[in-house]
Amino acid sequence: MAATTTLSFNFPYSTLSSESKLSLSSPSQFKPYTVASRQNVCISTTATLSVSAFRNPTSPMFLATASRNAEPMLPPFNVLITGSTKGIGYALAKEFLKAGDNVLICSRSDERVESAVQSLRVEFGEQYVWGTKCDVRIAEDVKNLVSFAQEKLKYIDIWINNAGSNAYCYKPLVEASDEDLIEVVTTNTLGLMICCREAIKMMVNQPRGGHIFNIDGAGSDGRPTPRFAAYGATKRSVVHLTKSLQAELQMQDVKNVVVHNLSPGMVTTDLLMSGVNTKQAKFFINVLAEPAEVVAEYLVPNIRSIPANGSKKPTYIRFLTGLKAYSQIFSRLAFGARRNRYILED
Amino acid sequence: MATVVKLHLFPESLNRHRTRLLGRGFGLCPSPGVLGFGHNCDGFSVRQCRAFRTEDDGDVKEKKSRNLKKNEVNSKGENGFWSSLKSILLRNFMVGSKSDDEYRQAVVKVEGLLSSIAIQIGRYIVTMMSTGVILSIGFQMSGGDSQMDALIWYSWLGGVIIGTMIGANMVLEEHCRAGPRNVVITGSTRGLGKALAREFLLSGDRVIVTSRSLESVQATVKELEENLKEGIANAVGSSLTKLSHAKVVGIACDVCEPHDVQRLADFAVKELGYVDIWINNAGTNKGFRPLLQFSDEDIKQIVSTNLVGSILCTREAMRVMRNQANAGHIFNMDGAGSGGSSTPLTAVYGSTKCGLRQLQGSLLKECKRSNVGVHTASPGMVLTDLLLSGSTVQNRQMFNIICELPETVARTLVPRMRVVKGTGKAINYLTPPRILLALVTAWLRRGRWFDDQGRALYAAEADRLRNWAEDRARFSFTDAMEMYTENTWLSVFSLSVVCAFIILSSTGNNMPGT
Numbered sequence: 001m002a003a004t005t006t007l008s009f010n011f012p013y014s015t016l017s018s019e020s021k022l023s024l025s026s027p028s029q030f031k032p033y034t035v036a037s038r039q040n041v042c043i044s045t046t047a048t049l050s051v052s053a054f055r056n057p058t059s060p061m062f063l064a065t066a067s068r069n070a071e072p073m074l075p076p077f078n079v080l081i082t083g084s085t086k087g088i089g090y091a092l093a094k095e096f097l098k099a100g101d102n103v104l105i106c107s108r109s110d111e112r113v114e115s116a117v118q119s120l121r122v123e124f125g126e127q128y129v130w131g132t133k134c135d136v137r138i139a140e141d142v143k144n145l146v147s148f149a150q151e152k153l154k155y156i157d158i159w160i161n162n163a164g165s166n167a168y169c170y171k172p173l174v175e176a177s178d179e180d181l182i183e184v185v186t187t188n189t190l191g192l193m194i195c196c197r198e199a200i201k202m203m204v205n206q207p208r209g210g211h212i213f214n215i216d217g218a219g220s221d222g223r224p225t226p227r228f229a230a231y232g233a234t235k236r237s238v239v240h241l242t243k244s245l246q247a248e249l250q251m252q253d254v255k256n257v258v259v260h261n262l263s264p265g266m267v268t269t270d271l272l273m274s275g276v277n278t279k280q281a282k283f284f285i286n287v288l289a290e291p292a293e294v295v296a297e298y299l300v301p302n303i304r305s306i307p308a309n310g311s312k313k314p315t316y317i318r319f320l321t322g323l324k325a326y327s328q329i330f331s332r333l334a335f336g337a338r339r340n341r342y343i344l345e346d
Numbered sequence: 347m348a349t350v351v352k353l354h355l356f357p358e359s360l361n362r363h364r365t366r367l368l369g370r371g372f373g374l375c376p377s378p379g380v381l382g383f384g385h386n387c388d389g390f391s392v393r394q395c396r397a398f399r400t401e402d403d404g405d406v407k408e409k410k411s412r413n414l415k416k417n418e419v420n421s422k423g424e425n426g427f428w429s430s431l432k433s434i435l436l437r438n439f440m441v442g443s444k445s446d447d448e449y450r451q452a453v454v455k456v457e458g459l460l461s462s463i464a465i466q467i468g469r470y471i472v473t474m475m476s477t478g479v480i481l482s483i484g485f486q487m488s489g490g491d492s493q494m495d496a497l498i499w500y501s502w503l504g505g506v507i508i509g510t511m512i513g514a515n516m517v518l519e520e521h522c523r524a525g526p527r528n529v530v531i532t533g534s535t536r537g538l539g540k541a542l543a544r545e546f547l548l549s550g551d552r553v554i555v556t557s558r559s560l561e562s563v564q565a566t567v568k569e570l571e572e573n574l575k576e577g578i579a580n581a582v583g584s585s586l587t588k589l590s591h592a593k594v595v596g597i598a599c600d601v602c603e604p605h606d607v608q609r610l611a612d613f614a615v616k617e618l619g620y621v622d623i624w625i626n627n628a629g630t631n632k633g634f635r636p637l638l639q640f641s642d643e644d645i646k647q648i649v650s651t652n653l654v655g656s657i658l659c660t661r662e663a664m665r666v667m668r669n670q671a672n673a674g675h676i677f678n679m680d681g682a683g684s685g686g687s688s689t690p691l692t693a694v695y696g697s698t699k700c701g702l703r704q705l706q707g708s709l710l711k712e713c714k715r716s717n718v719g720v721h722t723a724s725p726g727m728v729l730t731d732l733l734l735s736g737s738t739v740q741n742r743q744m745f746n747i748i749c750e751l752p753e754t755v756a757r758t759l760v761p762r763m764r765v766v767k768g769t770g771k772a773i774n775y776l777t778p779p780r781i782l783l784a785l786v787t788a789w790l791r792r793g794r795w796f797d798d799q800g801r802a803l804y805a806a807e808a809d810r811l812r813n814w815a816e817d818r819a820r821f822s823f824t825d826a827m828e829m830y831t832e833n834t835w836l837s838v839f840s841l842s843v844v845c846a847f848i849i850l851s852s853t854g855n856n857m858p859g860t
Binding site: 182189194196201204234235239246247 | 602604636637638640642645646649650653654657658660661664665668683686687688689690691692693694696697698700701702703704705707708709710711712
């Protein structure tokens with residue numbers, strides 16, 4: 001008892017809670033227990049202390065959120081998807097439109113946005129689809145995107161950070177070119193961070209609040225990704241950013257904005273298919289990958305159920321769960337299912 | 347005619363050397379170990395004689411002058427042998443070959459090797475003599491009891507085995523530590539990078555410092571050269587020869603600019619020939635606040651320095667190291683978030699560091715069968731600008747407990763980085779014993795670096811360095827703990843084997859009796 005008193009006097013900011021969960025604040029370089037922290041076991045480095053230090057009730061943002069009364073989020077939702085003129089982004093947009101939501105699409109190229117908006121409008125009608133050019137790596141573009149969204153849709157309920165790049169090449173890091181590396185890192189990490197920041201900024205002031213979904217990728221579980229090391233590193237950082245943002249928002253008492261992770265698994269888009277040059281890759285793509293439409297069909301109802309239920313809990317929606325992956329690998333090995341499904345194996 | 351006379355003179359003087367040396371050796375320690383020492387030198391001098399004979403056709407004048415010089419050397423007396431041997435070797439080869447630099451280096455190497463052998467043998471003899479003394483005392487006390495005698499012999503044997511194992515470990519370690527390393531450290535004009543550069547430099551390595559601004563690079567190079575000069579002035583004996591290879595050069599390099607990184611790699615190859623250790627230390631964190639309050643420029647800088655910079659530098663280092671004969675090692679710096687736990691208020695920094703950890707895993711697979719080792723180094727929490735900018739009073743109270751000065755951290759990390767082998771190693775400062783110590787002594791550590799108002803109490807860098815020489819020699823408790831944990835398993839294992847042996851043999855002896 002005496003010891004506890006001493007300790008709590010010693011660090012008034014750090015909480016030695018009764019569950020004896022030792023929390024150490026770590027605002028910077030601090031890795032207390034290498035082996036343990038690598039396996040996510042023992043000492044958690046959540047910055048409990050900083051709650052009191054940084055929570056500033058007088059800051060305008062909190063006043064704004066506190067004074068507004070929250071409205072329930074009802075369908076149809078306004079959905080914004082970055083990098084959505086092809087691949088999984090496009091499939092998601094289509095699926096949301098099918099469900100009756102309003103969708104805002106964007107991408108780096110003006111022409112692609114134009115043609116995507118055209119084809120979607122033909123299919124689903126004029127008043128549900130909007131599109132604008134936005135390079136997520138450029139902060140100005142993202143800010144313009146936000147004002148475009150506010151102008152056309154007033155508010156955004158679901159913001160999906162889908163834009164990601166692998167420079168469409170798979171080779172060892174030593175052989176990767178400067179431009180490719182910079183493109184991968186700036187799109188996947190910098191772009192995502194800027195989008196998250198702008199999205200949170202926008203949604204905090206919305207009466208309906210908002211949900212942000214960050215799309216993960218290979219390597220986000222921390223497993224190595226040889227031949228696309230830079231991509232894996234950026235996707236790992238995506239998951240970590242989501243985690244940190246969740247902790248930050250909780251710390252700041254922001255209740256109406258929630259950041260989620262979204263895992264589409266392996267999708268037969270350009271990004272994945274540009275890497276099929278090894279036997280192993282062909283095997284796994286045939287066994288585990290699914291077309292974007294299939295993935296979107298599964299993901300969209302799951303995404304929509306979150307605001308529909310009024311849930312404020314951060315989630316991690318996965319299409320390709322471990323069990324599914326193993327059962328598919330097993331059926332392939334046992335019955336030869338899915339052989340040569342997309343690519344001819346030899 | 348004159349030639350012949352002089353040629354006769356040479357082996358004579360050599361013989362004189364030898365006998366003097368042997369006499370001295372015997373005088374010091376009269377034990378069979380010395381014979382080996384003597385033989386060693388014998389073999390050496392015989393080789394010298396052969397070398398003399400081969401260059402009979404050298405001209406007379408030069409030999410005369412050499413002879414004179416040699417006499418001078420002889421007359422110096424006390425530190426005669428090594429220096430004269432060195433000078434003999436030098437003069438021999440200087441005439442015989444063109445690349446005298448190579449031979450000079452060879453001589454230095456041979457000299458170092460011989461002296462280390464002599465030191466080890468000396469240690470061995472002293473140890474054996476002391477065990478002999480203890481043994482004889484043991485026999486005296488046992489009073490002729492045969493079982494006790496056997497026990498004493500077994501324990502003596504065990505002691506010798508343990509001692510030899512530990513000694514061999516020490517010798518190997520010393521061997522590993524020898525030789526200058528070529529080191530590149532990015533972002534090394536302040537904070538931890540500078541401390542690392544200084545520590546490498548004072549370990550006798552060749553260091554390249556880099557940073558974004560040319561002025562600060564130049565200032566740092568100048569400062570480190572001053573430190574090196576001081577180090578040389580204070581050094582004695584083997585550490586002086588060690589420091590003679592040390593040098594420091596610098597180049598401006600923005601790690602997120604591919605061309606700059608390319609230039610840095612070319613510069614390193616040009617200046618040093620090859621790179622042993624490449625440390626990606628450059629990293630930035632623009633204060634502690636929620637993501638919403640980070641500006642575009644801040645986020646961009648953090649991402650491009652931490653992630654783009656590290657990836658580009660790693661790639662460039664790998665390219666350099668693949669083309670060189672000897673193995674190279676790349677270190678990426680860990681930070682908060684590397685382990686995957688969330689880092690609110692430093693979300694950007696944390697997620698870049700987390701990404702780097704995943705990169706490490708991928709690189710490990712990619713570099714499996716090459717001579718490049720990829721490692722991580724974790725400095726823990728260091729009192730640098732990165733940590734202190736934007737920290738609050740409460741934060742600083744916590745820093746008192748767990749933080750360290752960059753010099754302290756560098757002193758622990760650098761020796762480990764220098765002897766790193768293989769690939770995929772993690773070199774950490776905040777190891778479990780250190781954390782435990784910090785938590786146990788938390789009360790004592792109040793006000794270690796900052797007072798109640800968060801004002802810094804520790805000396806500025808210049809003052810810290812002034813006290814550095816004695817600080818370096820000071821015994822560090824935590825370092826000792828580290829060393830203890832490393833060697834302890836070896837000792838415990840061998841001790842338990844010996845104990846088991848003794849117990850088994852003694853019970854075996856007792857069995858027939860009972």
